Amino acid sequence: MINFNNLKTAFSDKSDTDLNRAYLLFKSMSNRFVSKILTGLVQFSLKLHFPIKFIIKATVYKHFCGGETIEESQTTIDKLWQSHIGTILDFSAEGKESANDFNRALKQTLASIEKAAVSDSIPFSVFKPTGLCKFSILEKINNNNPLSADEKIEKKEYEARVDAICKLAFDKNVAVFIDAEESWIQDAIDSIAEQMMEKYNKQKVLIYNTIQLYRKDRIDYLNSFLRRAENNYFIGVKLVRGAYHEQEIAKAKANNYPCPVHTVKTNTDTDYNSALELCIKNIKRVAVCAGTHNEKSAQLLVDLIEKHNLNKNDERIYFSQLLGMSDHISYNLSSANYNVSKYVPYGPIRDVLPYLIRRIKENTSIAGQMGRELSNIIAEKQRRKNI
Ligand SMILES: Cc1cc2nc3c(=O)[nH]c(=O)nc-3n(C[C@H](O)[C@H](O)[C@H](O)COP(=O)(O)OP(=O)(O)OC[C@H]3O[C@@H](n4cnc5c(N)ncnc54)[C@H](O)[C@@H]3O)c2cc1C
Structure with a gap:
């Protein structure tokens, strides 16, 4: 049996900063309402060429994309x-x-x-x-x-x-x-x-x-x-x-x-x-x-x-x-x-947007139900605190 619950191994190359960023990201995405507003805002701002590229690049893009x-x-x-x-x-x-x-x-x-x-x-x-x-x-x-x-x-x-x-x-x-x-x-x-x-x-x-x-x-x-x-x-x-x-x-x-x-x-x-x-x-x-x-x-x-x-x-x-x-x-x-x-x-941020929006939607849970990614991140944060 593979122990998929070994979070130390799962997050071995993530620093505390990486983990905190992932926590904030998945916490926001887990809320249906916040997630809907976020995706709408991102689409709208990019259409109107608002300078929010750097925010996307530092958050959701950094988590899901290579560069x-x-x-x-x-x-x-x-x-x-x-x-x-x-x-x-x-x-x-x-x-x-x-x-x-x-x-x-x-x-x-x-x-x-x-x-x-x-x-x-x-x-x-x-x-x-x-x-x-x-x-x-x-x-x-x-x-x-x-x-x-x-x-x-x-x-x-x-x-x-x-x-x-x-x-x-x-x-x-x-x-x-x-x-x-x-x-x-x-x-x-x-x-x-x-x-x-x-x-x-x-x-x-x-x-x-x-x-x-x-x-x-x-x-x-x-x-x-x-x-x-x-x-x-x-x-x-x-x-x-x-x-x-x-x-x-x-x-x-x-x-x-x-x-x-x-x-x-x-x-x-x-x-x-x-x-x-x-x-x-x-x-x-x-x-x-x-x-x-x-x-x-x-x-x-x-x-x-x-x-x-x-x-x-x-x-x-x-x-x-x-x-x-x-x-x-x-x-x-x-x-x-x-x-x-x-x-x-x-790929360029604007072009990768449909992919990112799919990831946001996928990680948005039914109200009140915590996604597996988020609960793993919380458990790993707790494990590190207890060391
Ligand atoms: C490396 C990789 C490559 C991929 N390449 C492709 C690709 O080329 N084309 C593509 O279409 N997808 C691709 N996907 C996405 C993939 O199809 C799934 O959407 C995604 O991985 C979620 O399925 P899962 O097996 O991880 O598990 P789970 O989370 O167990 O299953 C979720 C999936 O189950 C199915 N499902 C959900 N609800 C129902 C329902 N009520 N009745 C029946 N089925 C349901 C859907 O397919 C849903 O995506 C890829 C995923 C990975 C990880």
Whole structure:
């Protein structure tokens, strides 16, 4: 059993100042009312170009992001690596729609692969398909809708960007995650991800697709994916529960189609854990990254590693969390010699804002109920006081 309650290990590289800052941050976010005002204020002020960037940078940004550039993120990379936690540099400019923005995201992802190639502390790179292509085009590809002449060119450019990333990953022997997004563009993403795996995963896993287990159809998808790849190429999967739950339900309701996601949490949990079992059962052909902050799922993967007589640090098995969240999982797993990495988002403050707002919302609890992050911080502050 992993003791996720070892807070001394979990907060080993946090100074008292770090802890106090985190306390103030999570305390503010835990209040629904304060959190709503904060997010509104941040959006409004940035829109009107009020000079509040430095406040955001010193607080919520400092906690959840590495820096505005890869170079600025080096301190975070080094700090995590002191505890043998790898970094996944995640250029987090979201909601962009121009060719310039897509080429900028491409350039950043290529730079993160170059950086990973020469750094033991960076085991993976990552990209979001919507960072490289217009959402509307991905939606049309997904639904096999006709594209205009210009859109056909944009589709080709998008495919070339994805291939450029995967080819560099292959040439530099760096593994790369393709993030999963909304279900109404995910078939398009799955399709290009499988093509890239077929092309670049012949000898070993370098390209990983992401599977969202809140979707009712993903265990079937994983099984069919395993069959398609058999004797042909290796499969890489990042398993997550899924980040667009509310949007999925709302869209299905508005458009009157069957809801694609589970609406009972335990059903998502059951599918997540079944996917972990399926991957470990097929580990000869699969590499898996458990992208989760769920202790039970992390413990299950630990148990499966033991049950199948695999090494704790088997290079095909990784645990991964987001920077600034669930350190009690990351640091305790890494201290027990499992492979652990953290997403370290970076980018200009204004561009990273949608990511930060998601983190604020995620950490806002139902009135009166204290979040796990906050209660861990309070317990660690108390432990230090008692020494
Ligand atoms: C390293 C990493 C990479 C990630 N990459 C992606 C990605 O590429 N794409 C993506 O979509 N997300 C991604 N995520 C986010 C992830 O999908 C989850 O939103 C987040 O990690 C919370 O889930 P959890 O497993 O940590 O655990 P938990 O806190 O146990 O589960 C919360 C999750 O359960 C699901 N859920 C909540 N309520 C219900 C309900 N009533 N019925 C059914 N299910 C419910 C939702 O998915 C929710 O996010 C990533 C997360 C990490 C840590």
